[in-house]
Amino acid sequence: MTWFNNATLFRLTDAPDAIRLSEALAKRPFQPCMGLDWFSEGWVAPAIHLEEPVFATRGHMLVSLLREDKVLPPAVIRKAVDALVAEIEAKELRKVGRKERLALKDQVTDDLLPRAFAKPSRVPALMAGGWLIADTGSAPRAEALVSKLREALPPFPAALPRTQIVPRTAMTDWLAAGEAPGAFELDEDAVLKDGSENGAEVRVSRINLTSDEIRQHIATGKQATKLGLIWNEKIRFQLTDTLQLKRIQWLGVLQDEASQAGDDRESLFEATFILMSEELGELVEALVEALGGLEDSQARPGAVSTTPAPMPVMSTP
Template sequence: MTVFPKNLLVYKAKEGFSITEEDLKCCLSDFAFVDCGPSDKAKTGWLSPFSTEQMYHCHGNQDFLLKYCKQERKINASAFNQMLTRTVSAMEEEDGRPLNKRQKDQIRDELLSDILPNALPVNDYINLYIIESGKYIAIDSANHNKAETVLALLRKSLGSLPVIPLLGDTPAETVITEWVRSGETPAGIVLGNSAKLKSILDDGPIIGVKSADLSSEEIQAHIAHNAMVREVGIDFQDRVAFSLTDGMQIKGLKFSDEIKDQNEDIPKEDVLARLDADLALVFGEIKTLISTVFSSFSKAK
């Protein structure tokens, strides 16, 4: 179990909106996760982050951790379609006529109901961080669709969730391209050695570089010929490293040993205390990223 995120998508709430501990205490239990039944293909819901009775974990008075779970019975689509084709062909041969769409759909549903109870369920967990009573919400995912699914459950749980992706005034691709072109970045932000570039032309190739000097003539030439930086590696304050995309996704987030070692003095058997202490570090770093990295896009001209 870890509270350190690997990816982050950050959302900002409408001014005046807030989430309190009382809101979570009252609303989350109605949407608690329940395992798939024999005929269920998928189930979603909230789990206790720290395997306690509470469906959330409160750090301080304004920061909360939630744990989303999706359980899905995985069926190999290719194998299932082959089985469906064989079954339909056999029935058509037996009847001496082609089956219509309604009949094929009925066969598909019957096959699915037979297979589902024996399909092994797979769980997918996503942590959600509520920051400053909901002023910001950060989700441990680099996939916008997955993040929106988690937000949809929180919106359904609370009854309202007026949030939008946290974006700047200037398109992110414009800002990070200028960082790479000029080599000048805001204080605390150091460019790494990886990037993805793409030509502004619709059929232009995507160029990925790793372990490279981003100030090299080759990279600068691509930018000079109308390539935009779509993703760039960043080392932030020697504390966290990640890739930042033109969609404001933080991917491959790695916390430094300096951060992770801060709580080594807490006994390993005191699991909850260690998790809470680690969570305090996580909230602190997310807030710093928001106030420093994300704000750079609003200030860029």
């Protein structure tokens, strides 16, 4: 089990049934890029020792979307087109025009694409406690994962969370006060940006965020768009103004705890997943609370359960 490095959050208004979801994703498996396809994506088992596309235990689920992109650099296409143009001009003693050159580019692309290198990438995601958490710092890739879930099991009601206090305002206030709320503490890195259209941006790293230098930047109107935080002395991460968690570092105490679950692959995988999903879920709930809670439309009574619903365990026999 690989610990998540990033977290893009979605609020689930209804937890999907693990068995139904597994059956739906199994109908949309990953297929490698073929022929003239630029990319291909589909669902795979979350780990090599698993067979089903959904791993579920203790009310937590794990899925994995695999994407394959053809790598065909523009420079390679341009070089091939230039060689073909030179051959035509030398053989036919004429100048190749712009329209013909564009047609040659399409021809070259179609010739090269089936032989192009395919680059794979995965986006794992866990679901628990009313949250979908995707292990990616890319908003488009996270949205693509949710779209594929909706295709497999419509309507799949997941939405970006909206908090009472926007992250940029809260992070700036925390820096101005010299401390973060609750179990959070300021780390040593931040990005501050002027609010004007072409405002200056200041990046600081390995610096005391309670220093006068930081307060001076805030006094001149800059706001925090990214802030390094440590939660409960267990998880270090960067919070962004879009409510993403990036550069997550799981401090030693958690990894030591997971490693004590057993020596075999299956036991270690399950223990790591449970520990990671529970800790990450608690962090997200604490973070939302620090941001004043969710907006009423996402936090109305009965809209979202913050207690994981019981689900069957699904793993390889």
